[in-house]
Amino acid sequence: MTRLLHPSIQSSLRANDSFAGGVLTCKCQEKPVKVKIEGGIAHNHACGCTKCWKPEGAAFSVVAVAPSENVTVIANGDKLAVVDPSALIQRHACNECGTHLHGPVERDHAFRGLSFIHPELFGTNDWPAPSFAAFVSSVIEGGVDPSEMDGIRANLREVGLEPYDCLSPALMDFLATWTAKKNGVLAA
Known part of the structure; x- marks a missing residue:
């Protein structure tokens, strides 16, 4: 069985370093929530965690980051609610389509x-393609049979995504550097 990774990465990846932002739109047919992203996005990746929103049938989400000051709700923001107020990432979801x-x-x-x-x-x-897969083992927590994991990792590599069970080495280094500076181990 070949599990659907995510519709946007299943068959091919594309690069676009000149992406300058756009408008995200929820799945509602009427009065969709719209969020404007000004400028580019970074660290785009496939994510296997159970907290991220995924399209129907996909084992992974595709998630990137943008500076918060470049993110503006421009339509129907009254439909947004925080999924888990205790989580580090305050995921704002449409309360109609999810x-x-x-x-x-x-x-x-x-x-x-x-x-x-x-x-x-x-x-x-036209947005930049994901560059790695994070929290790959976490798809098991979402219901994927552990016996599928070798095939999933092989499929990720086939489409050009290195699978990690945490974040990419560059992001893990960034997190460790921030912590070391905060704790005074490294100079700020």
């Missing part, structure tokens, strides 16, 4: 000032 539109990090953390978004909600295919 689509996650943006998730700012507001507390003291290396990712503070960033908002997590789902680029497939731009409605175009």
